Amino acid sequence: MLIELRDVFKIYGEGLEREVRALDGVSLSIAAGEFVAIAGASGSGKSTLMNVLGCLDVPSYGDYLLAGRDVGELSDRQLSRIRSRKIGFIFQGYNLIPGLNALENVELPLIYQGVGVSRRRDMALAALERVGLAGRAKHRPAEMSGGQQQRVAIARAIAARPPILMADEPTGALDSKTGLEVLDFLRQLNREGSTVLLITHDNAIAATARRIIRLRDGRIVEDKRQEVDWL
């Protein structure tokens, strides 16, 4: 298993009256190459789940094994390496750095991996080309539309060719047409071998995934696999 959660809790304000269990005993496993939608209403704990899966946050209790290694045992340095080499994030709010242009934003994870200047330029340009934004390499985020910014964010996520892609409401801020383009792109990456985790509150989008994990109040209430027609 690529990803395995065993009885994971994430509890805020534990022991207090206003204690919130964002994850309330979640166990799941995801194999390499899957396309998984994590669905649920707002507040169901799906973003917390992605943060834990993406090593952006640590669970309060429970074990998280990523490619067989217990994440809880890893040092900050090792976690940083996992984030830069194994996982590509696509955030709902794009999370581009405003002072840097598209190319520089895409290069950033490569810089932190220690990729040399010319090679990382090539890789970043190739990633921008894949999302169809090679012509916008020198534009700042503020000079681009929401769809273009999201594509830059995708280019940044795929530039280092990580095996896992995690997308948190990637279509949330986009119109339906651009949203569909983004989804098509994620599917294409999945066909090429990436494991894709798609977090969404939109059932219609979740329905396009081969596997749907539905959360409610921090618990998995449904985990179903389906055949979908990807064309």
Added chain:
Amino acid sequence: MKLTQAVKMALKSILGKKGRSFLTMLGIIIGIASVMTIVSVVSGQNQKMLDYYAAMGTNRITCYGGLYNGESMFEKVYAYCQSLDELVVGVTPEVQCGNNVRYGVKNTASMDWEDQPRVILGSSQYAVCNNFALAKGRDLTELDVEEYHRVCVLGARAARVLFDYTDPVGETLTVDGVPFTVLGVYREKDPDNSYSLDNVIILPYTAGRFLNAGMEWAEFTVKAKDAAAVPRVMALLRDYMNGLTQDGQTGYGDCYSTQQWQEQENEQTRMMSLVLGGIAGISLLVGGIGIMNIMLVTVTERTREIGIRRAIGAERSSIVLQFLVEAAMICGIGGILGIALGFLATQLAGKLILDGLSLLPDLRITLGAFGFSVVLGLLFGMYPAIKASGLPPVAALRAE
């Protein structure tokens, strides 16, 4: 992450937000420049006073006295002092007289007050008592004094005022209509003052009789060999004058030393330095708080950026290194600009406030102000970066 990479990243970040970077620098620039300027002006003022005293002549004892029987107290003291030549280097009256000097079409009556040369009656030891050195021609001699020669020696500025740049030696000017031949010119010793000690015409004191100045010199100057000799010479002079006046029955006489004034003046400038140094210290502190504040705010508001960088794989050390380099660059560039501005402001203050004195900022103050600002900038640029990079990335990402 390599240092070169961190430098590149910091540069991109600084250039990416030019306005913010400049405002951050501004606190440092103004802090350093103002401290440099204030301290320089005070120490320049102090130096100017000391220079003025040095130009006027140090180790001077001013005597006054007279004898009721009409004999000249000055001439007796003069003669007495010549016998003290291991303690005294010179004796001279310093009496200003005459009010109109002419040479050719030059006439002091039509000059600004500042430009008018002062006519002074002195002895052949006037130059040594007043730290004048001859530039050309010859000085007054004892013979000029004894023989009532109608001659004079000019200070450098008086020579310039009356003769422009032609050679005055051998020329004849008139004081209140009486002709005097110029023997020589002294070297300039006080170029920074508008009321210059060099703007003088020295006549032999015996020439006073041509100018209705009388022949009795109630006040005169004795110059001691060095500072240590001053109290001893004063004691000797007081004894001598008391002997002449039979303890005040047949005349009067006493002496005082400018050394006391100088000590007072030094004390005063020391006080002023302390007060203004305190002001400079406070302005540095206020500037420092400004630097702290702006670094703290600008880096804290980038917590989200730190979160993004962490989320895409930056190690904590990479973040801290980037912000360290960034703060160092902003503070360094700001500090250098501040030093440049402080240097210019110091020069300008020298020109405008201190009569064109060429002022140089104090090296220790400059480095101190620079170091203080840079260290504060680094500390308060790093602190929020260290804090934010220690959060779980998701917490930093949530920051707005």
